[in-house]
Amino acid sequence: MEGKLVIFSAPSGSGKTTIVKHLLDTNANFGFSISACTRDRRGRAEIDGKDYYFLTPSEFRRKIDNNEFVEWEEVYAGAYYGTLKSEIERLWSEGKHVLFDVDVKGGLKLKKYFKERALAVFVKAPSEEEIRKRLQARGTETEESLSKRLFKIRFEQGFQDQFDVVLVNDDLEKALAEAKQLVDDFIG
Numbered sequence: 001m002e003g004k005l006v007i008f009s010a011p012s013g014s015g016k017t018t019i020v021k022h023l024l025d026t027n028a029n030f031g032f033s034i035s036a037c038t039r040d041r042r043g044r045a046e047i048d049g050k051d052y053y054f055l056t057p058s059e060f061r062r063k064i065d066n067n068e069f070v071e072w073e074e075v076y077a078g079a080y081y082g083t084l085k086s087e088i089e090r091l092w093s094e095g096k097h098v099l100f101d102v103d104v105k106g107g108l109k110l111k112k113y114f115k116e117r118a119l120a121v122f123v124k125a126p127s128e129e130e131i132r133k134r135l136q137a138r139g140t141e142t143e144e145s146l147s148k149r150l151f152k153i154r155f156e157q158g159f160q161d162q163f164d165v166v167l168v169n170d171d172l173e174k175a176l177a178e179a180k181q182l183v184d185d186f187i188g
Helices: 016-026 057-065 085-093 104-117 128-138 143-157 172-187
Strands: 005-009 030-032 069-076 079-084 097-102 118-124 165-168
Touching (some): 005 016, 005 172, 016 097, 057 079, 079 085, 079 097, 079 104, 104 118, 128 143, 165 172
Parallel strands (some): 118 165
Antiparallel strands (some): 069 079
8 A cells, every 4th residue: 555645724712623533533544643752841741752752953954954744834934834745754654645734835845746636725715804713712822822823823824725625614524534535535
């Protein structure tokens, strides 16, 4: 089996992580691509090598210099996120297809790199008001950080036409079923 990749990208609050977790729970042929990042862990809940590969900025830059990333981005000043080539190879060596939960720019870079071997899905919330509610429900946003996120969300939505598919998440059960069908059709 030649491994394929399915990329789920979306602005914050669109529900992509919920969709990706559902697909991982219901399909043993998938492995989750763990991203590398330079941000601090969120409490004790996040585990290095499970949620992210937590790197210092200098470790991250060294890996960039060594061409160890398929894609990477400085999302905010000093805050790097990226996909390690070794992570994809690890999953393929286990005989799995790779499932991604990445930001919009990262998703487009992955699609460009892997071309037909990848399916790029843009997950879209039904409205900005719904995104605002979802982000506020997390309890992790200040008014200022929420405002910055909403600005970024508006910007990211401008890239949706560059994805293979746009999946509107206005009804979670329906979105989960549509995501499963898209993935099943692509994997074959």
